[in-house]
Amino acid sequence: MDLTYTPEEEEFRARLRTWLAGVLPTLPPKPSPHDWPARRAYDLGWQRMLYDAGYAGLHWPVDAGGRGATPTQHLIYLEETEKAGAPYVGANFVGLLHAGPTVASEGSAEQRARWLPPVLRGEEVWCQGFSEPDAGSDLAALRTRAWRDGDDYVVSGSKIWTSHAEVADWCELLVRTAPGARKHRGITWLAMPMDAPGITVRPLRTLAGSTEFAEVFLDEVRVPAANRVGAENDGWRVTMVTLSYERGTAFVGEVVACRRVLSEVAREARKNGRWDDAALRRRLGGLNAEFRALWRLTQWNVSEAQGTGGVPGVGGSVFKLAYSHARQELFDAAAEVLGPDALDLGREWTLDRLSSLSYTIAAGTSQIQRNIVAERILGLPRGR
Amino acid sequence: MDFRLTDDQRALRRGVRALLEGRFGREALRAALDRADGEGAAGGRERADGRLRGDGRVLDRGLWRELGAAGFFALRLPEGGGGAGQGLPEAVLAFEEAGRVLLPGPLIATHLAAGAVAGAATGEAVVTSADGGLVEWLDEADVVLGDVTGAEPLAPLDPLTPVHRLPGAGAARTPDGLLVSLLSAAEQLGSAARTCEIAAQHARTREQFGRPVGAFQAVQHLCADMLVRVETARAAVYAASVTADPADVAAARLLADEAAVRGARDCLQVHGGMGFTWESDVHLHLKRAWTRTHRAGGATRSEEELAEDLVSGAV
Known part of the structure; x- marks a missing residue:
């Protein structure tokens, strides 16, 4: 230790x-x-x-x-x-943290040479075309179809929750290439140029009022077969390899930021008199314990990843469950401190409170994370 | 930075676990429980407070000496002074194991008295200490630290932790409050990890509606949340043992208290009706966990310290 x-x-x-x-x-x-x-x-x-x-x-x-x-x-x-x-990391998120590592790990020499340097140099932006309206938690149920036509795949379907779609050069796209196969077996990973004809991007307004995501509609979009990473129908494995690239560091910056915000919330409470409320004060103290522990858990997971050569355990699920909950608690407490000002969207914490609602949903809902913890760590039987 | 346990620390944990599983397994636990329970039931003499009490002692002095011989109490004393020269992280690992098996007795007070009170280090003496408004194991202790004048026995919630109430507001701080908090958090961690294991074990094997109850998501999610609390508390407790920083210790105790209490309650829930029986061990974990939450000023003091930490220092 x-x-x-x-x-x-x-x-x-x-x-x-x-x-x-x-x-x-x-x-x-x-x-x-x-x-x-x-x-x-x-x-x-x-x-x-x-x-x-x-x-x-x-x-x-x-x-x-x-x-x-x-x-x-x-x-x-x-x-x-x-x-x-x-x-x-902003618009570079998918390129640096997902598509790039996927290409680095599973791509051919030509593909690596074509796609990796522009990501590193800050020249090209990637977005992610994974989720679909009917394939969220059950991602492998995705239905966007691709069929081979000469040297191209022809792709039709729709994707959702695609950040930075409006400004992306490339989309890492999961498509179904073998409709008859078992659902995890018929999926292929493609790099789709976002300027190809047949792509329509429609911004999706979130409950926070902003347009952080988009829907992407694909109408017979032609993607060169040379843009396929990994074998046809092997896209699920290709994607999972990259997910295991995460080394316990996914929320490091956010935990640091939350600890700063918590301190600011406490100082605000001291200033506006809410500090005299012992229950609220103790609640903030309890949150201090939570975020201190989350920082230590981060150090723990990073140490584990370092020790195992980079492949994290399922510790990521444990962390995400605790963190996403704590983040929502933090901004609820901030609202308590703000009092009536919690109704003012001009206050940063009010907007943060709204955006915190996505944390227990995005990147695997808390319910899915609990299934993962129960089945893969605790060894409980697969539930339905 | 490498937060993982060292090989020596793993070996120490294995050693303590083997000792305790061998010497204080389930049968020994239930025997101790029966001794404690028999104090009231099986023809004991009547005491001044009207409660019945037998002559038998609950604590196993032989085991206490074995713990002493194994270095449990002298763990942190220097090697030249009869100790093992270990630090707080090692002590935390040992106390975590004690918490797993619900080892009874004033373990923390005796450990902290090692080197200062004759016989504590070797397990010849049972040492207890006043802690705020309470003192544990007063009747069986050979040495009592702190002022226990006017101590009144309670009918103890946890049959294996007899407690006396001390007069006054009980605000007096234990001199070793920080270490009491930390080692108590380690015990809570061990208990929380154990109840999570027991719950998962039960959920895998108990069948209803033709399948293991652990196949139901409602049960799965209870168990998953137990593990999340255990692992978060573990990171906090281990880190506090390394830094010995008061805010880290306060955070560790809060999370460990919560992991232990809620873990035992959820474990009880997963066990259904059997969880409500005396025969099950789950209630022993819950009652001990509740008892430990009163140590070193309780959650209130820790939360206030952590609130103050937010506005005083740098983050």
């Missing part, structure tokens, strides 16, 4: 801090959240800065153009960039 960082890790942290202190003041002003092209340009610009400084693809393997950093270095990177107020 060693929570101290090695001299190498501390040196990595110090260098990163110095670089961040120098570079962050030179960033352009943050774009409006509604201006997608500006958001794309801002996020790609930041990625380029990371690339030039040698921080791009930190956790990617070296032979994929990454830095081959350890999970602990990645943890330090995420912790420090959050503390320094650096931009989020």
